Amino acid sequence: MKAKNEEYKNIPGWGMDADPENEPTYPMKNYTGDDHKRINYERSEQQPQTVEILMSKERPVITRVFGTSAPPSGLSGVIRRYAFQHSEDRYRHWVPLILADRINMFEGLIDDIKQGRLPNIIKERGLAMEWKYNRTNVIKKAVELAATGIILYALFKRKK
Amino acid sequence: MLAMNYRGPYRVRAEQRPMPEILHPEDAIVRVTRTCICGSDLHLYHGMVPDTRVGSTFGHEFTGIVEEVGPLVQKLKVGDQVLVPFNIACGKCNFCKQGLYGNCHESNPMATAVGGIFGYSHTAGGFNGGQAEYVRVPYADFGPTVIPPQMDPDDAVLLTDVxxxxxxxxxxxxxxxxxxxxxxxxxxxxxxxxxxxxxxxxxxxxxxxxxxxxxxxxxxxxxxxxxxxxxxxxxxxxxxxxxxxxxxxxxxxxxxxxxxxxxxxxxxxxxxxxxxxxxxxxxxxxxxxxxxxxxxxxxxxxxxxxxxxxxxxxxxxxxxxxNQSSVKRLLPRLIDHVMAGRLNPKGLITHRVPLEEISDAYRLFSSKLDNCIKTVLIPSAKH
The missing domain is CATH 3.40.50.720 (NAD(P)-binding Rossmann-like Domain)
Structure with missing residues (x-):
């Protein structure tokens, strides 16, 4: 890495064309110059950490508040922990998180069944609304699905 | 309390869940009176946002009544009717101090690219959202804004994001x-x-x-x-x-x-x-x-x-x-526009649905059924 030029203010012409009025984010940003203090600012008290929180690798410390919903668990949790070993810049962060989300869906089904609850997937998907307002489309999709099933079954049978 | 529960892409339900608690001295617990489904909630509902965990409660547009406040909350008091900006902002970090309340550096440990947002996946901080009867609101002295007494509650809830x-x-x-x-x-x-x-x-x-x-x-x-x-x-x-x-x-x-x-x-x-x-x-x-x-x-x-x-x-x-909208910065101007009658936010609302029927409400909005523009969820009949 190139050493920082501490004498940068002595570079001919430094800063002479700077125009504080030419703030491209104006009026969204009320420029104060505090950006140059970086992460040195007054903070609130720290929220106690009572559940596992996966923290971005791009942060030095945890934020003063955070959400505690759905801590990582099960196989999806293992994958999420792996994902958080990599920065937000990497595929190795985001792709495993999407995979974990899909696995988490099945873990949710298993949890429901373990708790003696069979999820009503038709209700959860709000399909009554489709039936009420978009019946033709529902019938069309059902016919398409049935036709695909019949064709696949016929192909499978012929191969056998 | 009754709350939305995400079960996977295109699957949500309303069910009894534990009450939220004060987890930080600047927290408040708000009893939700109005909450909306936002177009961006559909990205979560469709499984498009990484780290959207099963068991989460969505909802970043809500109004409510303050039920409880943490020991360091000074400006807000129990009984206040508030609208809560969708971004969670500390008001102290360098980004907040410059009005970039959608980019707070002290509300989301899980990603640096986005600040904390209520009910918007762990990529946005892992907070439970307002599609529930009660919700935990961090930095309660900063974000929540008391609703002007003459303001229609339907206008107020749309001032939180849309x-x-x-x-x-x-x-x-x-x-x-x-x-x-x-x-x-x-x-x-x-x-x-x-x-x-x-x-x-x-x-x-x-x-x-x-x-x-x-x-x-x-x-x-x-x-x-x-x-x-x-x-x-x-x-x-x-x-x-x-x-x-x-x-x-x-x-x-x-x-x-x-x-x-x-x-x-x-x-x-x-x-x-x-x-x-x-x-x-x-x-x-x-x-x-x-x-x-x-x-x-x-x-x-x-x-x-x-x-x-x-x-x-x-x-x-x-x-x-x-940028994500800097709600808190814009609220004074927008409240003025609404109170003066120049803006009519509630004119966007086409559907009012009880929280119990949240699965239907999501489908209605997602599939653009029954000429749906904006859906408001009402958490309880007593509101």
Whole structure:
């Protein structure tokens, strides 16, 4: 890495064309110059950490508040922990998180069944609304699905 | 308490869940009186946002009554009726101090690219949201704003996101008197952006979508021209022609990652997930704006990247301005607009649904059934 030029203010012409009025984010940003203090600012008290929180690798410390919903668990949790070993810049962060989300869906089904609850997937998907307002489309999709099933079954049978 | 529970893509239900607790001395517990389903909630509902965990409660647009406050909360008191900005902001970090309340550095440990947002996945902090009877509100002395006594509660709930996001979309456009503004997307935010664009003095506002009932709604509500891109051979050529072959002065993307209209974008972004959703609207915005024009983006795109014609941004000298809305900064001006009757947020509401029927409400909005524009969920009959 190139050493920082501490004498940068002595570079001919430094800063002479700077125009504080030419703030491209104006009026969204009320420029104060505090950006140059970086992460040195007054903070609130720290929220106690009572559940596992996966923290971005791009942060030095945890934020003063955070959400505690759905801590990582099960196989999806293992994958999420792996994902958080990599920065937000990497595929190795985001792709495993999407995979974990899909696995988490099945873990949710298993949890429901373990708790003696069979999820009503038709209700959860709000399909009554489709039936009420978009019946033709529902019938069309059902016919398409049935036709695909019949064709696949016929192909499978012929191969056998 | 009754709360929404996400079970996987296209699957949500309302069920009894534990009450939220004060976890930080600056927290408050708010009893929710109104909560909405936002267009961006649909990205979660469709499984498009990484780290959306089963068991989460969505909802970042809500109003309520303060039920309990932490020991360090001084400005807010029990019984206050508040509207709660969707972004969780500390008010102290350097970003907050400069008015960038959507970019707070002390509300989301899970990602640095986005601040904390209520009920918007662990990528946005892992907070439970307001589609529930009660919700934990961090930094309660900073974010929540007491609702003016004369304000309609339906107007108030739309000031938590839709109105400020639409307004900021127009504001970021740097619209000059006489400009032509094109808004992509006639969802609630797009309609509001088109309406708010007028506050900045353009001579034309055009909105582009493919859902006819929404275009008709936008035409009446936002006093703008409205066109269906499915009736055009090429939306970019249409807009060039509509602007004397010059290009629009300002283009605003209010669609985000689930756009339709371009097969390659749709396949690579929404089917194969090779990019963070389909960036069709952003592509059209870049290609429809004039040289030296401004593209303003409030449509939501997830990580890690999207395919957009960046070479055209360079060659045309376009300025791209984007951010999550800084709700708290905009509220005084927007409350003034609403109280003076210049803005009518509640005019966007087409459906009111009990929280118990949240699965139906999501489907109604997601599939654009029954001419749905905006759905408000009412957590309990007693409200």
């Amino acid at each position: 109105v400020p996001t639409g307004y900021q979309a127009a504001e970021m456009g740097g619209i000059k008197e006489g400009d032509t503004v094109v808004v992509f997307g006639a969802g609630p935010v797009g309609i509001m952006a088109a309406r708010c664009a007028w506050f900045f003095g353009p001579s034309r506002v055009i909105i582009i979508d493919h859902v006819d009932y929404r275009l008709e709604f936008a035409r009446n509500y936002a006093h703008c021209e409205a066109y269906n891109f499915k009736e055009m051979a090429d939306p970019v050529v249409f807009l060039k022609k509509a602007t004397d072959w010059y290009g629009a002065d300002v283009c605003i993307d209010c669609v985000g990652c689930e756009a339709e209209g371009n097969t390659l974008q749709t396949f690579s972004g929404r089917v194969a997930l090779m990019q963070a959703g389909a960036a069709t609207a952003l592509q059209w915005a870049i290609n429809s704006v004039k040289k030296g024009g401004i593209v303003s983006v409030v449509g939501v795109y997830g990580p890690p990247f999207n395919l957009v014609p960046f070479g055209n941004i360079l060659n045309k000298g376009i300025t791209v301005r984007a």
